[in-house]
Amino acid sequence: MEKDHPYFRRKTPEEILNELTESKKGKLKLYVGAAPGVGKSYKMLQDAVDLKHEGIDVVIGFIETHGRLETEAQIKELEQVPLKVITYKGKKFQELNVEEVIKRNPDIVIVDELAHTNISGSENEKRYMDISSILDAGINVLSAVNIQHIESVNDIVRQITGVKVRERIPDTFVQKAHEIQLIDIPPETLRKRLRDGKIYAPEKIEQSLSHFFTAANLSALRELALREIANDVDERIEQISGDMINGPFGVKEKILVCVQYGPTAEKLIRRGWRMAHRLKAELFILNVTSDNGEESAINEKKNKEWRMLAQQFNATMIVEEREGRKPAKVIVDVAKKFKVTQILLGQSARTRWEEIRKGSIVNMIMRETSNIDIHIVADGR
Incomplete structure (x- = not known):
């Protein structure tokens, strides 16, 4: 029988309890891109609309279209949970309303701009913390992020682009994702989208083309994103294989x-x-x-x-x-x-x-x- 095989072992009570606890939490799917404008939010919304047509309860918790017409067109079919309005220094800001999302209790909620820093006065400092609360409530989440916002690659991104990215998310949060999907387009296609005004406002186009969105930068960021996602796939395969064997390979480093x-x-x-x-x-x-x-x-x-x-x-x-x-x-x-x-x-x-x-x-x-x-x-x- 399978349990008698030398490479299989009985799980400990602690492992079983951890699995039961994790199974009650919502699942996280991340859409990762090499740079803004590759189509992460568009694909996320497209998938959400398809899921709705299949009878799944999908809502929008927060979405940022940046004025992109194709992205805005996807929103019309989906219910949006009202945002939370916070007044700070005399100005009003809109943030993800975690309490309302949990109260609404959909099957899936879209929460864009994963690396976002919440305005002062919010319950959590960072949006990924908001998402953790939603996942703990048993609600599945779709979210999107660019590769430069992941903490461990911060120095590599700075070396590539000369830009120090200040809004970052811990790698340990990314590892919680049940699924990661890379949204990838060639650098020249992305630069054409920028020139055509599909990413930023006209006054930002030329500066972006000559700074962050150079062909060299985009190629390097794309390679970084491809490598990180490939590593994630390898780790998931190792994890699946590791569940069937008794103990880790080799010496503990x-x-x-x-x-x-x-x-x-x-x-x-x-x-x-x-x-x-x-x-x-x-x-x-x-x-x-x-x-x-x-x-x-x-x-x-x-x-x-x-x-x-x-x-x-x-x-x-x-x-x-x-x-x-x-x-x-x-x-x-x-x-x-x-x-x-x-x-x-x-x-x-x-x-x-x-x-x-x-x-x-x-x-x-x-x-x-x-x-x-x-x-x-x-x-x-």
């Missing part, structure tokens, strides 16, 4: 990211998470503080940002005082304590002059450890 107060710390953390995610590894973030324990206001702000990233990436944040030890010794002690298998350091962990006077941190770590891989991440931003 543990990755330690060492950050200091500089401009590349967040980049290191994101790089570390991407490695940890690919390797199914635990992630640790280490900051070595000075002996006097005094922190400037800027450093305290940095620490808060690192802790927020650590929380997003399910990482363990470690703040370790030097206590008379050299930084390399602190790193070695922490690596041994947590049985780390890989260490990430920034290229600027020590200047060339400091290496001449005090020795290389990398060499010192290598002398004191064995079977630990050390990765040096370039500072280029």
Whole structure:
């Protein structure tokens, strides 16, 4: 019988309980694109109309058409839940009305602009948090986002486009999606749509063509989106296969990211998470503080940002005082304590002059450890 097969095992009570809890939640479908204007909202609405024709109760919780006629045409057949009006600094803003959506209790709700930051006074800071509440209520959600808004690729997008994307969503939220669909069109087709006025207002067209919407940028973003979705498919296949076998493959990897107060710390953390995610590894973030324990206001702000990233990436944040030890010794002690298998350091962990006077941190770590891989991440931003 199947249960007697050596590669199958009986699920624990905790696993069964988790599955029952998850089964009561709504399912999330994400439409992902390489850039604005590829047709995410249009396809999402098109699918919603088809579902309505099949007798499924579908409503709109929030949709942003950006004045695109094709998108607006899709809305007419669908019921819209009234938006929540919030007054802030004397002005009125419209936001997704989570309470009304849950009260309406449809089978599926459309919630566009996943990376949106809610206006001050909203119950949640971010729209993805609103969607989490709706999913917890057992309502399925269709939503859309561009690849540049995903936290872990933020540094890559900035390197490609020169633009720092401020509205970002945690990768852990994206992983909750039951299905991810890539909406893909060639860069030249997208540029033609822009020139034809189908994406932005006329006054924004020329600037967009010569800045964010260059052929090179769009090609690189498209490749990034294709790669991320391919990785997602691979992970889902692995997950399905993994459900049938007893335990994980190979040795459990543990990755330690060492950050200091500089401009590349967040980049290191994101790089570390991407490695940890690919390797199914635990992630640790280490900051070595000075002996006097005094922190400037800027450093305290940095620490808060690192802790927020650590929380997003399910990482363990470690703040370790030097206590008379050299930084390399602190790193070695922490690596041994947590049985780390890989260490990430920034290229600027020590200047060339400091290496001449005090020795290389990398060499010192290598002398004191064995079977630990050390990765040096370039500072280029």
